[in-house]
Amino acid sequence: MxxxxxxxxxxxxxxxTEEAHRQAFNQTFAEFGLGWVWDQNLYGKLLKVSGGKERIKAYVLDQHPEMLVPGLDLRIATLHQRKTALYTAAVATGDVxxxxxxxxxxxxxxxxxxxxxxxxxxxxxxxxxxxxxxxxxxxxxxxxxxxxxxxxxxxxxxxxxxxxxxxxxxxxxxxxxxxxxxxxxxxxxxxxxxxxxxxxxxxxxxxxxxxxxxxxxxxxxxxxxxx
Ligand SMILES: [Mg+2]
Structure with missing residues (x-):
């Protein structure tokens, strides 16, 4: 056919786009005072998980199990919303x-x-x-x-x-x-x-x-x- x-x-x-995504994640984590930094090596591994919210959750499960408390999904959604705002602002101006x-x-x-x-x-x-x-x-x-x-x-x-x-x-x-x-x-x-x-x-x-x-x-x- x-x-x-x-x-x-x-x-x-x-x-x-992934470097712009990675930078937006890191800027978000910094703004929220989390102290998390995703370097290229780590981000390469996290990319095996599709979807931004899912990626943050996979990272928390692996690296910060102490954050596995009720309300985690809502917290992640808030982080992801900010990350999306930073990312869209960057790419809309032709960064990528x-x-x-x-x-x-x-x-x-x-x-x-x-x-x-x-x-x-x-x-x-x-x-x-x-x-x-x-x-x-x-x-x-x-x-x-x-x-x-x-x-x-x-x-x-x-x-x-x-x-x-x-x-x-x-x-x-x-x-x-x-x-x-x-x-x-x-x-x-x-x-x-x-x-x-x-x-x-x-x-x-x-x-x-x-x-x-x-x-x-x-x-x-x-x-x-x-x-
Ligand atoms: Mg792809």
Whole structure:
């Protein structure tokens, strides 16, 4: 079946956003006087947990079990809200560029009449801020399944299944673009073919299940991508 739609992951795929996320987490922890610092090594490990709130909780369970008290989830939600505000402010002003080839591929896909969508475990606010800062128009993407409406995080396929439902397309008519093993698993579980472009933090991820793997999309034409 011909490919009719491209479905993009956001973090690590559209842009190398994880350093901006990490810095926003650390700034939040400092503002709340927690004394936590996530260095790149630790953050690389924490990225195995999808979702910001889930990531904070995994860190607390592992490093600060004394904080496992009633109300922890609410505390984490407050931290995450502040982290999101800091992150969106940073990326909306263009702190994080698109990865090589993304802007050109999106333009080629639009010119070819392909439908575009987003399937991500990040919040819609984060996605819109990144688009604002990088010149991608939200209107180019027919639907966006974000953590707000698809709360079960990758590798669960919920975000992809929601996109397919909204596009009214079978998985065989779509191609997913992902940077991580969790993302590949989510897309494959929804029945999709996946192209992987590993990011800085997912360079060591297994590409099992991916149809092809590229360092980035700079040398990949739309025809090449779909072929
Ligand atoms: Mg990703």
């Amino acid at each position: 011909n490919t009719q739609a491209l479905i993009f992951d956001v973090d690590g795929t559209l842009a190398e 560029p698109l990865r090589p080839g993304i802007a050109r591929l999106v333009a080629e896909a639009r010119a070819a009449g392909l439908r575009l969508a987003i399937a991500t475990t990040t919040t819609r606010a984060n996605v819109l801020a990144l688009m604002q800062g990088t010149g991608l128009s939200p209107e180019w993407f027919e639907t966006m399944a974000c953590s707000d409406d698809a709360p079960i995080k990758k590798p669960d396929p919920q975000a992809y299944l929601l996109v397919l439902e909204r596009l009214k397309l079978p998985p065989e008519a779509c191609l997913a673009i992902e940077d991580s093993a969790n993302g590949i698993r989510a897309a494959r579980a929804a029945g999709l073919d996946v192209v992987m472009i590993p990011s800085a933090y997912t360079a060591g991820d297994k590409a099992d299940g991916a149809r092809s793997v590229w360092a980035d999309l700079a040398p990949v034409s739309l025809t090449h991508l779909l072929g």
